[in-house]
Amino acid sequence: MNSEIQQRLSAFRQKRRVQAGSLIITVFGDAILPRGGKIWLGSLIRLLEPLDLNERLIRTSVFRLVKEEWLCTETIGRRADYALTAAGRRRFEEAARHIYASRAPLWDHRWRLILQVGELPQKTREQVRSALAWQGFGMLGGECFVHPGADLSVVLDALVAEGLSSALSALLPLFAADSRSAMSASDADLVSRAWNLPALAEAYGHFVSRYQPVLDELQRDQRLALSDQDAFLLRILLIHDYRRMLLRDPELPEVLLPAQWPGQQARLLCKEIYRRLETASSRHLDTMLCVADGSTPVEDATLANRFSQDDPLSR
Template sequence: MTSLAPLASLIQRFQEQTPIRASSLIVTVYGDAIEPHGGAVWLGSLIRLLEPVGINQRLIRTSVFRLTQDGWLKAEKVGRRSYYSLTDGGRRRFEKAFKRIYSSSVPAWDGSWCLAVLSQLAADKRKQVREELEWQGFGALAPTVLASPHCDRADLIATLQELEALDDTLLFETTAQDVSASRALHLQVRESWKIDDLGERYRQFIQLFRPLWKALREHEQRDPQECFLARTLLIHEYRKLLLRDPQLPEELLPGDWEGRAARQLCRNIYRLLCVPAERWLGRVLETADGPLPEASESFQQRFGGLAPARE
């Protein structure tokens, strides 16, 4: 039982989900905690790591099997033990999602737009392409016209090729222009990217994790296991938000955008939890070569650098 009441509430909230999203949480753990340490761990140590969240051994084994079937994880047998790591495809998907979480800021915007016109796609293919592009930050200006204020053209073309939709999609890029957004553009952004709904989700995130931030600041001695559990649930919830967030430029967002406060809160909590949580990972997780290796250099660059947050 945790000594931190807000953490106990977060664990209970996770356990009350119907059904428990064990596979999603395991993906979070691989991306946040395992990948920086070489990426492969013994299944038995993963079970020990996650059981305190309320996921029993059977559910963890079932979830890992499903993630393997779905192409997220792969297994390597060493004697009687199985060691799981992300597949190459799983790692690519992870990198797309997690680089949003830990980046220090949204890239500067020059006022240009990328437009994708889907009118020549069949209805079922159009739905598939639209869903994928919206995940990448595009918003619908019209039923068959999607727009993004910043996109990586190479990534966009690769995505359309994977979906076998490149030849039937029209792509346009506008020239750079004044970045100050008009009233009409702000209204269009609010509608096309469902800004009000996303802002409400960010407010809920802040309400959920602000008590944890206050409790952590009052406890100078922080239990490593509790810190790992808190860090995992923090990033798990923030990851779900970021997958919905198109990462629009500051110029297009409301002045009171809750996403800024949510990001600051997430970064501050993460910094407080990071060192003790890393100690717990080192105690519990095992690789085929023995103890968990040190975290990669890129790990220290998360959120613009993992220097301890001021208390």
């Protein structure tokens, strides 16, 4: 019983190397932010132990995330809550706009460019590249970053929030009103130079092949004896795998994507599985999630059901 679901959970448990920090960020963004944004470390350990993540690994990963300024601590007596920092929250909220969206954005046919026009120290230059890549920018050469739809003012504000305000004087944001003449290349050629879409398409294909059997099983047996715990664990792995792909995806408008692009299929698949797991997984969080004072945070109704119910593509 539950063969496909149990196989997915078992496959994760059998991994020799697990990026526990990345998984913990997924848990914070998907499960903890809608419930006040903080959790007692002991509660986090209990939530993740069924995935065979031991207490030492979780503690080490959390402390590293604090050092990297993803998380911060709030001491309550002899216990401590952990919460996303302002920068960590902003990073996940940016990802969340893509994770829970119904479709890729429409395009106004104007490329957004950020040119490095001044000298930057090597470390700062790498930090800028990493921060812009996080926001979906592709690179043309070593000093030109490109995106089809980013809000450039928001992008620059994000760099300031990352502590990179000193780099702004070396960066020139602008619009290319006519991308073909401005860039001396067709849109398709520009996309192929700036992003590795074949590798991304392959990743989406693997995601679909991994999770389509899970959805088939959930649809086949409406009374599937799935525990609340397993529903939560599967929900976290689902969003974690999907989020990792979106970190590499510039969310290009459909007009810029190859025919039969698998990204939309993966998006709808993720949403449909998530909807089927949400009620049971929320019950598990009601039971297991608590903060340092022992109380259980109530889920923010405005952050529940974050996948849009009104999605014409899923009808």
